Amino acid sequence: MLAARRTERLEALAAELLGSLAVTTDVTIAGQIERLVTQTVETFGRVDILVNNAGQGLHVPLEELKPDDLRAVFELNVVAPLMGMQAVLPVMRARSGGAIVNVSSATSLRVFPGLGGYAATKAALNMLSQVARLEQAGSGVTVSVVYPSVTATEFHQRLRAGKLVSGGRGITPDPPELVGEAIAFAIRSGEAHVLVADPPQPIIPGESDGWGALLARQAPTTANPPR
Secondary structure, three states: OEEEOOHHHHHHHHHHOOOOOEEEOOOOOHHHHHHHHHHHHHHHOOOOEEEEOOOOOOEOOHHHOOHHHHHHHHHHHHHHHHHHHHHHHHHHHHOOOEEEEEEOOHHHOOOOOOOHHHHHHHHHHHHHHHHHHHHOOOOOEEEEEEEOOOEOOOHHHOOOOEOOOHHHHHOOOEOHHHHHHHHHHHHHHOOOEEEOOOOOEEOOOOOOHHHHHHHHHHOOOOOOOOO
């Protein structure tokens, strides 16, 4: 089941993926998420996996950060994934298993000037994910967090406000397929934290080799902002 706001793109993707269905969905609207889950169960009889990938950037210094922009991005980056998890958890538990993957950002693993608002939303998503993982322990439902860096998509052309911080231009963008591989790895392995890398790398934020790999790929400057 494919869900996004832009119907034409969604239907084009569904045409490429045999057996998939496209449902135009605004994930910030609870009723539309509930409709999506209901339609999934009616069509396939179950929900095995939820990937919360919708999100938007907000790349401005804190002094210039508008509260309305922060609220809007928080709704999409934090509240929407929460509602998605709430909608699928009863269905997954009823079948004694499932996997939830929340797509965060490497900006939540380091401190970058100009990204405070955006990184704060992703840090909030990380905490919700970790709490959900603990709360669902023993239910058969795993909750994982995937951390992309800069990805070769239109993400930075569709920011809520601001622009790509200059240091980020020094990072070679990852192909979207690499993010997809990390998500698939998180689903298969059930790892709590997965850094987008080749191959995907399980990490303990701040304490593992994966953390060192993130620092290494952003060297030599310390102001390079990932996605």
